[in-house]
Amino acid sequence: MLQLQSAFGVIALLGLAWLCGENRSKVSLRKAAIGLTVTIATAVVLLKLPIVAHAFGAINDAVSTIAAASRAGTSFVFGYLGGGALPFDLKAPGADFVLALQALPVVLVISVLTTLLFYWRILPPIVRGMAWLLERTLGIGGAVGLSTAANIFLGMVEAPLFIRPYIAQLTRSELFLVMTGGMAGIAGTVLVLYATFMAPLLPDASAHFVIASVLSAPAAILVSLIMVPETEDRRTDGLLAKPDSPANSTMDAIVRGTTAGIELLVNIVALLLVFVALMYLMNAILMLFPTMGGTPLTGQRIVGYLMAPICWLMGLPWDQALTAGSLMGVKTILNELIAYVQLSKLAPDALDPRSRLIMLYALCGFANFASLGIMIGGLGTMAPERRNEINALGLKSILSGTLTTCLMGAIVGVLN
Template sequence: MLQLQSGFGVFALLMLAWAFGENRDRVSVRQVAIGLGITLLTAVAMLKLPGAAQAFGAINDAVGVISAASRAGTSFAFGYLGGAPAPFDIKAPGANFILAFQALPVVLVMSVLTTLLFYWRILPPVVRAMAWLLKRTLGVGGAVGLSTAANVFLGMVEAPLFIRPYLAQLTRSELFLVMTGGMAGIAGTVLVLYATLLAPVLPDAAAHFVIASVLGAPAAILVSLIMVPETEARATGGELADPGQIAVSSMDAIVKGTAAGLELLLNIIAMLIVLVALVYLGNAVLGLLPHVGGEAITLQRLLGYLMAPVCWLLGLPWDQAVTAGSLMGIKTVLNELIAYVELAKLPADALDPRSKLIMLYAMCGFANFGSLGIMLGGRTAMAPERREEIAALGLRSIVSGTLTTCLMGAVVGLIS
């Protein structure tokens, strides 16, 4: 029954995308059908095919090695604060875990590894292959195909750098697709961080984050083409030039990757402090209102009730939908990192394993108001002549990114 609920949710979410879209009469039913079919086939292939479990086991092992390497560095730099054995007895299990010193620094290691893989010309051919595949199957232009493929590995600001010379030439639909791709994915630099956070509560979390990153490409194209269908002739359909070298040597790549990772790490820590504080202040203000149901009104409760129907559409039982809805609300208003931290802290009986898996996919994207500011700043800097159009599509991109990740959650619920 829950699988049927998820199946209904898939079509309901697509109808929501259509309702929030423009030029509804120009939506190509054929393109939507192909996009949905490819999204479903990708999910089935990555989750159900024989041998997938072994491949994902290797991914988990790789993530474990990266996490251990990061822990070795933090232990050396920060001692027991960074994960080294404590010089005293730990009375409460987990009391010695410090997020800023033990989990978050993995962003530095991943930033360096990603930069090195691009400098060594390992990742660019993979990105180009995925762009070719998206172009041949879903019919998108070469530029947006490349940007969407790059979003599997990179963030919303870094991926469009591959097509920076083409941004001014993109149609409105293609521009929106690039924005949706950024909102509907996460950067490889934080993938390992999120997998590390959820590993204790969700087996094979790393593998599922990799699947979500890949699945986000066709799902983002599907949702964006429903919300803003193509109405113009494309000018960027041909093959694209290589983005060129990002460093002059391996050591230069390490230095640049470390600098970029440090900036990201400090931003994450600063945003965590500020956003958690703002949530506390918001709850303090709401706490002045009369209690409802014997409990104080909180931002999480309000968001939980608002997003609960959406989580029900994903295939969650109604008695778990409010809890999941609060996570979706935190993810949308604040960011996905705080939402994943809250998911990891939930009591064991708050969500069953299937619901936790669905929520991993449903929250696996940058679609939030903070990211909107980052996207608007980055996109307008790269294509200042499209500033007004980018700003006009901004709020809609949060909707499209959220619908895309929710669609992935519903698809996973359908086949789980």
Template sequence: MLQLQSAFGIVALLMLAWAFGEHRDRVSLRRIVVGLAVTLGTAALMLKLPGAAHAFGVINEAVGVIGAATRAGTSFAFGYLGGGTAPFDIKAPGAEFILAFQALPVVLVMSVLTTLLFYWKILPPIVHGMSWLLERTLGVGGAVGLSTAANVFLGMVEAPLFIRPYLAQLTRSELFLVMTGGMAGIAGTVLVLYATLLAPHLPDAAAHFVIASVLGAPAAILVSLIMVPETEPRATGGALADPERIAVSSMDAVVKGTAAGLELLLNIVAMLIVLVALVYLANAVLGLLPDLGGAPISLQRMLGYAMAPVCWLLGLPWPQAVTAGSLMGIKTVLNELIAYVELSKLAPDALDPRSRLIMLYAMCGFANFGSLGIMLGGLTAMAPQRRAEIASLGLKSIVSGTLTTCLMGAVVGVMT
């Protein structure tokens, strides 16, 4: 029954995308069917393929090695604060874990690795291969196919750099697709961080984050073409050249990757401090109101009730939908990192393993108001002549990104 509930959710989410869209009479039913088939086929291949379990084991081992390498660096720099051996007995299990010194620095290592892999020409062929597949299966233009494929590895600002010279030529539909792709995925620099947070609570968490990143590409194309269908002739088809060289040597790539990772790390730490503080203040204000249902009113409870129907559509039992809804609300209003931290803190009986897996996919995207500011700033700097159009599509891209990740959650719900 829960799988049928998820299947109904897929249809309902696509209808919501159509309801929030524009030029509804121009939506191509054929492209919807093809897009949904590609999304379901990709999920089935990656979740049900006999050799997938072995591949996932390799991914998990790779993430474990990266995490261990990061801890080697943090323990050297920060001692027991960074994960080294404590010089005293730990009285409270888990008290030795410090998020800022042990988990978050993995962003630095991943930033350097990503920069090196691009400099060594290892990632570009993979990105171009995925772009080719998206063009052949879903009929998107070369530029947006390349940007969407790059979103599997890069963030919402880094991926469009691949097609910076073409941004001014994109149609409105293609521009929206670029924005949706950015909102519906996470960067490789934070993938390992999120996998590290959830690994103790969800088997093969790293592998599922990789699947979510790949699955986000066809799902983003499907949702964006429903919300903003193509009404103009394309001008960016065909093969595109690689972006400008990002470094002149391997050591230069290490230096630049470290600098970019440090900026991202500091931003993450600062945003965590500020957003958690804002949630506390909001709850303090709401706590002045009379109790509701025998418990104080909080931001999490309000968001939980608002997003609970959406989580039910993903295939969660209703008693768990309110808890999951609060996570979706936190992810949308604040960011996905705080939502994943909250997910890792939930009691085992709050969400069952299937519900946790669905929520991993449903929250795997940058669709929140903070990310919107980052994306608008980056895209308008790259294509200032499209500033007004980019701004007009901003809020719609949060909706499309959220619907895309929810769609992925419902697809996983059908298959588990």
């Protein structure tokens, strides 16, 4: 019965995406059917053939190498604040992690690498190749296809860097797809961290996180095309003109990539700080209202109550849906890291093993308000002429990213 409940949830979640979308009459049922088929087929292959997940794990190791290279640079420049050896004994696990000096600087490295790859004319042919393939399957352009595929292993800002010269040319639907892909996935740099929290509960946690990252690509395309269907002629299809070279030499590419990355990094840090502060102020105001059940009212709790029916649609029993909805509230208002920490600390009887597996997938995305600040800062810096449109699509991208991860949870519920 729970599997049938999840199957109903798949249809209901797609219907909710349609209701919350724009230009609903323009939604292509054919593209939606193909997208759903591809998403379910991908889930079946990855969940029933573990060797495939291990193959993607090897690719993730390559991305981890980039993160390790970035950590080497931050350790050299910032010492133990940047991830180097601590000159003292660590008393609180995780207290040595400094987001701005350890995780975010990877943007600099990715910015330089993408500038080099464009200067060396390696990425443009890949974009055109992706266009040829994806136009004949899911009907999307190669530029957004590359960005969405990169989101499997990279973050919401690092992945669009691969198509930075094309962002200004994207249609509204394609721009929304880029944003949805970022909100619906997690970066390979944090995958291991989350797997560490979940390993005691799920022995194959790392494999499931890899599967979730891969599954998020077709699922994001499906939800995005339903919420913001294509109504314009694409300008980044297979006949895309070659972009101007971003540099004059290899060294110039390194310098230009670093300069662009610095501007991007500063925007991300500033907006992340502001959004987290605003969320704190919102909760401080809510604290002035009467408590509910003896517990202060917070933004997380409000979203949690709203998300409980969605968790039921994913296939969770109703007596566990409220607990799961609270986790979704924490993930949406704060971030998925805190939600995974809380999930790992739940009492054994709070969620059964199947529900925990579904929630692993449902929480596996960057769709939260702090991430929205990062995305607006990043994409707005890459394409300043599209900043107003990026801002307008911001809140909708949180919804689309959340619906995408919940759709993945429901599909996993059908198969388990």
